[in-house]
Amino acid sequence: xxxxxxxxxxxxxxxxxxxxxxxxxxxxxxxxxxxxxxxxxxxxxxxxxxxxxxxxxxxxxxxxxxxxxxxxxxxxxxxxxxxxxxxxxxxxxxxxxxxxxxxxxxxxxxx
Amino acid sequence: xxxxxxxxxxxxxxxxxxxxxxxxxxxxxxxxxxxxxxxxxxxxxxxxxxxxxxxxxxxxxxxxxxxxxxxxxxxxxxxxxxxxxxxxxxxxxxxxxxxxxxxxxxxxxxxxxxx
Numbered sequence: 001x002x003x004x005x006x007x008x009x010x011x012x013x014x015x016x017x018x019x020x021x022x023x024x025x026x027x028x029x030x031x032x033x034x035x036x037x038x039x040x041x042x043x044x045x046x047x048x049x050x051x052x053x054x055x056x057x058x059x060x061x062x063x064x065x066x067x068x069x070x071x072x073x074x075x076x077x078x079x080x081x082x083x084x085x086x087x088x089x090x091x092x093x094x095x096x097x098x099x100x101x102x103x104x105x106x107x108x109x110x111x
Numbered sequence: 112x113x114x115x116x117x118x119x120x121x122x123x124x125x126x127x128x129x130x131x132x133x134x135x136x137x138x139x140x141x142x143x144x145x146x147x148x149x150x151x152x153x154x155x156x157x158x159x160x161x162x163x164x165x166x167x168x169x170x171x172x173x174x175x176x177x178x179x180x181x182x183x184x185x186x187x188x189x190x191x192x193x194x195x196x197x198x199x200x201x202x203x204x205x206x207x208x209x210x211x212x213x214x215x216x217x218x219x220x221x222x223x224x225x226x
Contacts, residue, residue, distance in 0.1 A: 090154075090215075
């Protein structure tokens with residue numbers, strides 16, 4: 001079925017360390033989006049990747065879409081306390097037209 | 112502020128009851144999505160409407176139903192409530208149809224507690 005797996009579920013880092021979360025789909029995605037949800041808040045869109053092998057950067061955040069369009073990753077360099085929250089990937093499947101969210105990775109940053 | 116309005120923000124009810132959650136999308140957005148977020152299951156896609164028509168359906172229970180009205184606001188109806196229905200229900204809107212999926216704008220959510 002259409003399912004997006006995301007790991008790890010939790011990540012605790014020291015401020016200044018790097019962080020990476022990974023998403024994987026068993027079937028090809030049309031595109032993939034990333035969202036951030038702060039504690040007590042709602043998901044906020046970060047970015048969308050569409051092309052095979054695409055890499056996009058937003059300051060300390062680097063997003064990658066795999067060549068087969070089945071996996072994606074988000075890497076944060078030198079984490080800060082403001083990075084705290086849950087990061088979700090969401091894969092869009094043309095068949096059925098659904099945007100399916102991964103389980104999310106909850107990032108905590110120790111100052 | 113995403114521009115998506117959800118009411119009520121909090122709702123406490125008893126098992127067996129029925130509730131209605133309301134969502135007003137951003138001005139100009141034709142698509143409305145409903146997601147359920149519970150502690151152990153992340154964001155589960157329930158249903159999507161585009162300009163009044165159902166466009167995509169996820170794992171929505173038969174006890175749940177939704178509709179989108181001509182003014183584009185949407186309502187999610189939850190009936191015969193069970194303890195397990197306690198969750199945060201998010202509405203999101205976008206300008207896109209299902210043919211191409213773009214950014215979703217989420218509301219603040221409606222927290223439902225079933226006692």
